[in-house]
Amino acid sequence: DGGMEYARAVLEKAFGESTAQTLLERLAKSLKTRPFEFVRKSNVRNLISFLQHERPQTIALILSYADPDQASMVISELPKEKQIKVVEAIARMESASPDAIKIVEASLKKKFESVLTTADFTTIGGIDYIADVMNHMDRANEKYIFDELGKENEELADTIRKKMFVFEDIVSMDNRSIQRFIRECDVKDIVYALKGSDDKIKELVFANVSTRMAESIRSDLEITVNVRLRDVEEAQQRIVGVIRRLEEAGELIIVKSGKDEIIA
DSSP, rough: HHHHHHHHHHHHHHHHHHHHHHHHHHHHHHHHHHHHHHHHHHHHHHHHHHHSSSSSSHHHHTTTTTTTHHHHHHHSSSSSHHHHHHHHHHHHHHHHHHHHHHEEEEEETTTOOOOOOOOOOOOOOOOOHHHHHHTTTTHHHHHHHHHHHHHHHHHHHHHHHHHHGGGGGGGGSSSHHHHHHHHSOHHHHHHHHTSSSOOHHHHHHHHHHHHHHHHHHHHHHHOOSOOOOHHHHHHHHHHHHHHHHHHHSSSSOOOTTTTTOOOO
C-alpha cells in the first residue's frame, strides 16, 4: 500500500487528482492480470504435453511469457527440429498485439484459464530473453541448438551467444572473480568440469587456487576415469549457475561482449 500511496502522491502532483486516479486504476488492473499468468503457474509437464504439437510461432509466443527456467525445460523436450525454430522465433520477437494474444489464448481455453486485460502492445521475447533461456538449458541441448542454429543463421547464433555466459567464458573473468566462484563450488564438480575442458581453463583454475588444492585437483583428474559426458556437462552447468548467482549478488564480474568497462 505504501508504494501505491507514494505513486498516488507523485501522480497527483504531476497530473492532478483526476488524471492520477485514472492512471492508478490502469496500473492496478495491469498488476492483477498479466498476460499468460497461467503459464507461469502451470506444471512444466503439462505445458510440454500441450505445446509440443503447436506451431513453433505459437510456442514461442507462449514461452515468451514463461519464466526462463520453465521455457528452457519446455524447449529441451521439444523435437530437435522444432527446438531451433522456437528459439529463432523467440529471438526475433519484439511485440505482440492484444488481438494476437487473444487468439492464442482462445485455443488454450480447455486446458488453461486466463483473462487478458492489457490494451497496449507488450514487449516480449527478444535476444536478451532467449539468451536467459539458453543459460538455463542443459549443455547437451544448448550445444545442439547452437550448432544447428549456426548452420541456418550464424549471425543470430553469435548474437545470442554474446549475451550468454557459458563455462568456456571463464577465461574472460578476472582472477578475483575466479577465486570467488571456486570457493562456492564443490571440488567434485570442479574435477568433473575440468575433465571436459581445455588446458587453458585448467591452468587458469590451478593459478587461482592454493598449491595444495591445485595438486589435489590434478591428482583427482588423473584417477577420475571413464566419466560420462553428461556428468561433465552437468558439473559445468552447476558451476555456471554458481557464477550467475554470484554475479546477480554483485560478488563477481562477468564481462559480456567486450562492452563492459572495468575500473580497478
